[in-house]
Amino acid sequence: xxxxxxxxxLQIELSEEMAEGIYSNLAIITHxxxxxxxxxxxxxxxxxxxxxxxxxxxxxxxAKRLLMALSDNINxxxxxxxxxxxxxxxxxxxxxxxxxPTGQA
Numbered sequence: 001x002x003x004x005x006x007x008x009x010l011q012i013e014l015s016e017e018m019a020e021g022i023y024s025n026l027a028i029i030t031h032x033x034x035x036x037x038x039x040x041x042x043x044x045x046x047x048x049x050x051x052x053x054x055x056x057x058x059x060x061x062x063a064k065r066l067l068m069a070l071s072d073n074i075n076x077x078x079x080x081x082x083x084x085x086x087x088x089x090x091x092x093x094x095x096x097x098x099x100x101p102t103g104q105a
Contacts, residue, residue, distance in 0.1 A: 022053045036063035 024040035
């Protein structure tokens with residue numbers, strides 16, 4: 001029985017480079033009738049252009065599974081650490097000015 005169980009397990013490999021991750025502070029989600037596309041972007045203060053750092057393409061059922069898994073993990077995080085504060089007082093969905101003073105050279 002243990003041998004059957006081991007044969008049904010998926011082994012996932014994570015390279016050192018991939019394990020470092022890529023920082024993103026903006027996600028843009030689009031969809032068609034057959035797929036969802038999530039572009040992860042890094043926006044930097046004072047830089048008018050931002051590049052997509054990673055793109056993930058999902059089927060609709062996998063997108064919904066991701067939504068449910070992320071929701072479950074956020075609930076677990078908040079149970080341990082308290083509610084995640086959302087800073088949406090300004091009425092804009094994303095703070096493009098990063099909330100600090102503007103630098104001058």
